Amino acid sequence: MLFFAVNVSAQQISTADLQVTGLTCSMCSNATQKSLETLGFINSVKPDLNKNIFVLTFKKGADINIDLIRKKVQDAGFSVGGLTADFTFNQVKVDEKGQAIVDGNVYRFVNAKNKTLNGTVKASVVDKNFISGSAFKKQSATVNSDAYANGTAVVNGKKTRVYHLVLS
Amino acid sequence: MFTEPASNMPTKSIGVRLTNEGMFNNPGFVSRTIPEVMFGFNKNLMMHAQGFLSDMDGKYRLEGGSLYAKYRFLSLDEAHSHFRAAAFGRVSTSRRPTFTRDINLEGDNSGAQGGLIFTQLLHKLAISATLGYAHAFNDSDKQITGMPNPNNMFSYSLSSGYLVLPFVYKDYKEPNFNLYFEMLGKTDPSTGESYLDLAPAVQVILNSRTRIDLGYRFQATGNMANRYTKNMYLLRAEFNFFNALK
Numbered sequence: 001m002l003f004f005a006v007n008v009s010a011q012q013i014s015t016a017d018l019q020v021t022g023l024t025c026s027m028c029s030n031a032t033q034k035s036l037e038t039l040g041f042i043n044s045v046k047p048d049l050n051k052n053i054f055v056l057t058f059k060k061g062a063d064i065n066i067d068l069i070r071k072k073v074q075d076a077g078f079s080v081g082g083l084t085a086d087f088t089f090n091q092v093k094v095d096e097k098g099q100a101i102v103d104g105n106v107y108r109f110v111n112a113k114n115k116t117l118n119g120t121v122k123a124s125v126v127d128k129n130f131i132s133g134s135a136f137k138k139q140s141a142t143v144n145s146d147a148y149a150n151g152t153a154v155v156n157g158k159k160t161r162v163y164h165l166v167l168s
Numbered sequence: 169m170f171t172e173p174a175s176n177m178p179t180k181s182i183g184v185r186l187t188n189e190g191m192f193n194n195p196g197f198v199s200r201t202i203p204e205v206m207f208g209f210n211k212n213l214m215m216h217a218q219g220f221l222s223d224m225d226g227k228y229r230l231e232g233g234s235l236y237a238k239y240r241f242l243s244l245d246e247a248h249s250h251f252r253a254a255a256f257g258r259v260s261t262s263r264r265p266t267f268t269r270d271i272n273l274e275g276d277n278s279g280a281q282g283g284l285i286f287t288q289l290l291h292k293l294a295i296s297a298t299l300g301y302a303h304a305f306n307d308s309d310k311q312i313t314g315m316p317n318p319n320n321m322f323s324y325s326l327s328s329g330y331l332v333l334p335f336v337y338k339d340y341k342e343p344n345f346n347l348y349f350e351m352l353g354k355t356d357p358s359t360g361e362s363y364l365d366l367a368p369a370v371q372v373i374l375n376s377r378t379r380i381d382l383g384y385r386f387q388a389t390g391n392m393a394n395r396y397t398k399n400m401y402l403l404r405a406e407f408n409f410f411n412a413l414k
Contacts, residue, residue, distance in 0.1 A: 019247075021246050021247050021248075022249070022289070023248070023289075024248050024289060024291055024331060025331055025344055025373070025376075026337055026340055026342070026373070027376045027377060027379075027408075029376070030340055030377060030410075031178040032178075035178060035179070035410070035411070038411055049339070049340070050336055050337050052247070074211050075179035075180070075210070076211075077175060077176050077178055077211055079243070079245035081246070081247060132245070132246055133244065
């Protein structure tokens with residue numbers, strides 16, 4: 001497996017739809033937006049105050065940490081109900097187990113194996129705390145990954161964060 | 169509005185409140201003013217610090233203060249809904265002598281209280297249940313002969329709030345208008361004396377960060393003598409500062 005150098009971003013998330021749960025009112029949405037806006041890699045946050053969906057755009061070339069997105073929502077007092085992002089992949093090889101390593105990020109695709117991803121790809125994060133508790137329980141029954149329960153696996157000898165994605 | 173929900177403030181935010189409570193059941197009208205600062209330390213823990221000033225014993229003066237902490241230990245979130253549970257604790261001081269067995273740890277009594285809060289949000293309706301137990305610290309220096317010596321108090325309340333406007337959100341600038349109806353009860357475990365108050369209230373949220381509350385509580389039933397908070401209005405302004413703490 002080839003590791004790309006950090007400043008050549010083979011993977012970028014250009015935009016993401018973030019569904020937030022546990023709230024109704026606009027002051028709660030405001031608290032969530034203000035929390036997200038403290039992230040250095042966020043370019044803009046556009047809220048749908050009725051559906052509680054926040055459209056995020058990211059700064060070009062910035063390292064995007066999707067766990068920090070989740071943390072900022074939880075810091076505001078709420079939860080992530082869904083995160084669907086537009087990934088830009090440059091000849092990313094998904095192996096026979098559904099795993100791809102891009103820029104040091106380990107992804108396991110629930111619904112893709114043995115393919116090459118190129119161009120803009122829409123995918124949803126289905127890890128714990130990125131979907132509801134009940135959805136995670138249901139997904140646990142079908143996802144074939146030893147990393148799904150706690151979000152980490154030993155990859156190339158190191159304990160590494162693994163994100164589980166479902167291609168749209 | 170007379171009670172707290174199980175939800176917490178955003179992490180690292182600061183809230184400032186100024187509350188005025190006016191009581192009509194004393195001979196003559198008396199009022200209490202409560203400045204309050206609130207801190208959100210992390211997503212589960214928040215603390216409030218209050219000062220109490222009133223003219224209940226003569227001229228307006230500083231009566232005491234209180235520290236309140238709330239720890240949210242359960243949060244189950246779904247789209248437009250949640251179930252939350254929190255534990256709270258309070259410790260208060262007051263220089264007021266006691267004239268009733270009722271315990272009010274926000275100005276009238278020194279003491280400590282602990283309890284639980286459960287909140288269910290269902291789209292635009294939020295319902296909270298609070299259970300608490302308070303113990304009054306007795307200072308014999310302040311005790312007026314013949315006056316009651318409060319000891320313990322069991323409190324229970326059910327609060328409901330409804331988001332009336334806007335019906336559909338356009339942006340953060342739209343004022344939110346909420347209606348509340350609360351039932352606030354107390355029982356003295358030693359004497360069995362109780363009361364149950366009803367408290368309707370209105371709330372406006374401005375710019376999705378400033379909150380104005382106006383409520384009125386009145387006794388629906390009860391036999392606890394000389395309690396203060398019967399027939400009382402509450403007027404409060406709350407200002408929230410997000411990401412204010414480092």
